[in-house]
Amino acid sequence: MDVRIEFADFPFLLVGKALAERMRGEEILIVDEDRVTEDTLDGNKNLKFIGTPTAGLNHIDVTAATKRGIIVVNAPGANADSVAEFTFALILAVSRKIVSADTRLREGMVHELKSYTPLMGMELKGKTIGIVGVGHIGARVATIAKGFGMNVLLYDPILLPTHLAQFGKAVEMDELFSESDVISIHVPLTNQTLGMITENQFRKMKKNALFVNTSRGTVVTEADLIKALKEKRIAGAGLDVQAHEPLQRDDPLLELDNVVVTPHIASITREAQRYCDRIVQEEVIRFVKGQRMRFVANPEVLRK
Numbered sequence: 001m002d003v004r005i006e007f008a009d010f011p012f013l014l015v016g017k018a019l020a021e022r023m024r025g026e027e028i029l030i031v032d033e034d035r036v037t038e039d040t041l042d043g044n045k046n047l048k049f050i051g052t053p054t055a056g057l058n059h060i061d062v063t064a065a066t067k068r069g070i071i072v073v074n075a076p077g078a079n080a081d082s083v084a085e086f087t088f089a090l091i092l093a094v095s096r097k098i099v100s101a102d103t104r105l106r107e108g109m110v111h112e113l114k115s116y117t118p119l120m121g122m123e124l125k126g127k128t129i130g131i132v133g134v135g136h137i138g139a140r141v142a143t144i145a146k147g148f149g150m151n152v153l154l155y156d157p158i159l160l161p162t163h164l165a166q167f168g169k170a171v172e173m174d175e176l177f178s179e180s181d182v183i184s185i186h187v188p189l190t191n192q193t194l195g196m197i198t199e200n201q202f203r204k205m206k207k208n209a210l211f212v213n214t215s216r217g218t219v220v221t222e223a224d225l226i227k228a229l230k231e232k233r234i235a236g237a238g239l240d241v242q243a244h245e246p247l248q249r250d251d252p253l254l255e256l257d258n259v260v261v262t263p264h265i266a267s268i269t270r271e272a273q274r275y276c277d278r279i280v281q282e283e284v285i286r287f288v289k290g291q292r293m294r295f296v297a298n299p300e301v302l303r304k
Contacts, residue, residue, distance in 0.1 A: 028287070030280060036060040041068055049287050053276035055079055055136070055267070057297055058189050058216065066298040073283045073295050075276040077136035079267035084140035086266035087184055087214045088148075090238030091129075093260045094210050095182070096121035100257065122181070122208065122235075125149035130180030132156075132173065132197075133187035133215065134164055141184055142167040153180055157192065177204040182212065189216035197221065202228035208235045214266045217241040222253075229256050240266045 028049045029036070036050060041064055050065060051073045065072050093099055097119050104110045104119070113119075128151040131138045135156075142152045152168025153176045161170035177183060183205065187193045197220040205211070211234055213220055222243040228234050236258040244251070246263050253259055267273075279295060286293045296302060 028284060030284070031059070033059055036065070038064045041065060041070065049073070049284070051280040051283060053078075053273070053280045055276075056188060056216070062298055066301055069301055069304060071287065071293070071301050072297045073280060073287075073293060074297050075279040076295060078276045078279055079269075079272040080136035080140050082269040082272035083137045083214055083266040084144055086240065087137075087141050087186075087212060088144055090212050090214065090240065090260060090262070091124070091182055091184070091210065094212070094236045094238040094258075095124060099260050122210075124182070127151070127181035128153060128179055129182045129184060130155070130171075130176035131168070132176065132183065132185050134159055134167060135186065135188075137214075138184075138186035139167050141186065150182075157187075173201070174204060177201045178206075180209060181206065182210045185211075185213040185215045185219060187215055187219055189219055193219050195219070195221045197225075199224035199227065202234060205234050207233060210234070210236050210238065212238040214240040217243040217245065226252050226256070229258055232258075236260075240264055 025044055025046045027046050028051070029044075029047060030051045030053075032053060036059065038061055041047060041061070047068075047070055049071045050060060052060060053075050055074065055076050055078065057072070057074055060072060062072050101110075101119050104113070124145075126149060129141075129145045130153040131142055131145075132155050134142065134154050138154070138156070142154065145152050146168075153171050154164045154168045155171060155173045155176045156164060164170040171179070185197065187196070193216075195218065199221070202211075202224055205228075211225065211228075217239070220243075225237065229237060238260045239253070240262045241264050242251070242253065242261065247254060247261060253261055267276075283293050283295055285291075293302075
């Protein structure tokens with residue numbers, strides 16, 4: 001099989017037609033965060049295979065690719081350890097006010113404090129963590145939480161309680177939000193999860209509870225989260241993802257002193273990147289050789 005491969009590793013992200021023009025009619029496309037839209041696919045009738053070294057597929061129109069018989073491959077679970085570890089980095093940063101302490105010390109403000117009370121943290125041992133979404137990452141977060149001596153509550157709209165029992169106690173989402181001291185979100189972005197966390201959930205949280213999101217920013221109704229943080233209805237938040245990325249300097253999240261924000265880097269480790277890249281490379285080889293692939297996101301294309 002004579003196949004030409006275009007690695008779309010550009011200095012900036014391409015979208016739609018711009019990506020189609022850059023591809024020049026190749027048959028295999030490997031992208032990271034470049035957006036593959038219907039315009040991209042309409043602009044390249046030769047495309048047979050799209051690979052992305054990411055767990056999420058929000059940047060690829062999988063439905064449009066499936067209609068055109070194009071195989072889509074990703075790397076589910078390959079970055080689970082990196083994201084789970086980063087999730088706890090955020091939990092610790094918020095619960096122990098690490099960023100605030102660092103800033104005060106660097107700017108010489110620690111000496112102005114009459115006591116360290118403003119930097120008083122929360123111990124995790126014995127606290128309850130509620131995990132929404134128990135896939136590769138959520139399950140790993142549950143395991144780490146037990147290492148900290150935390151109680152684990154779980155909610156997943158798809159998985160059965162019997163499956164969740166190996167990681168913690170399965171509960172309904174309302175109970176999870178009302179009983180947890182830390183809430184961590186790990187659901188993929190779909191039509192069902194878009195905006196699923198709203199003011200209704202934030203009103204159920206304890207006033208000293210923390211909210212952490214390393215999934216996708218638009219899973220949360222961000223205006224409702226900002227309102228809860230401003231009104232101190234919850235103690236704080238750690239957000240690796242936001243509704244609008246990257247954050248602009250005037251974003252209201254940056255005005256809050258009870259939030260730690262990072263630029264969607266939870267999966268960015270050397271180990272995770274190598275593993276994700278290797279998975280896609282191996283899938284390309286299997287595709288070219290006509291062998292069975294392991295990580296096809298739209299298997300119905302293969303059945304056809």
